[in-house]
Amino acid sequence: MKKNKVFIHLMGREYALLTDQDVAQVQRLARYVDRKMREVSITTRAGEGMVPMLTAMTLAGELFSAQDENVRLKREIASLKSEQKAE
Numbered sequence: 907m908k909k910n911k912v913f914i915h916l917m918g919r920e921y922a923l924l925t926d927q928d929v930a931q932v933q934r935l936a937r938y939v940d941r942k943m944r945e946v947s948i949t950t951r952a953g954e955g956m957v958p959m960l961t962a963m964t965l966a967g968e969l970f971s972a973q974d975e976n977v978r979l980k981r982e983i984a985s986l987k988s989e990q991k992a993e
Contacts, residue, residue, distance in 0.1 A: 916940050917947070917957065
């Protein structure tokens with residue numbers, strides 16, 4: 907697959923990435939990460955060196971919460987399907 911060079915901006919710095927992913931999607935992800943980094947920087951007043959780590963932990967927390975919600979919803983759907991079959 908063809909590699910694309912994508913320029914992204916995080917906390918005012920430009921980074922060049924080589925990726926086989928959709929350019930628009932990579933830039934969308936970068937905007938989200940940049941927004942999270944800025945939020946973490948403001949809310950924690952952490953030093954520049956701590957912001958990437960704190961942002962990674964924040965995003966990991968969001969991911970785990972979303973995964974837990976996904977599991978909960980799958981169980982709920984399975985339960986509803988079982989109830990429907992029992993009727």
